[in-house]
Amino acid sequence: MAIAEGWDGSVKLGANAMANINNWKINFVNETIDVSQFGDTQQDREFAYGLRSHTVELSGFYNGSSGQLTMTGYMKKDGTPTATTISFLTTGAKGYKGTVMVESIGIDSNVDGLLSFTLSGKVSGGLSTV
Secondary structure, eight states: OOOOOGGGOEEEETTEEOTTEEEEEEEEEEEEEEOOOTTOSSOSOOEEEEEEEEEEEEEEEOOOOHHHHHHHHHHSTTOOOOOEEEEEEEETTEEEEEEEEEEEEEEEOOTTSOOEEEEEEEEEEEEEEO
């Protein structure tokens, strides 16, 4: 099994890297559908695979860079929610890419620390490998 070191990962918004991101996560989810029937002689449930989905999370230090500012602008009062192509790269230019619908953005401030930035969303239409 190949090992990918975390320091080589990055996040791109379109073609541009998002600055100051130090953690990202993709959840690969596959629904299961209960297909158990009345009258089966066995007393175990049976399942079939359903639809796939992917959720994404990223976090880092807030700096108002163009990428973070763009994403936050979609969520503000006069902003228009926009599905955005985001790439989650594991090593150099390899990783996953998809259209993300942002569900939440957080900017957090502590008196004794740096401002932090978090984003979570759902992938619309699946992920592709890059």
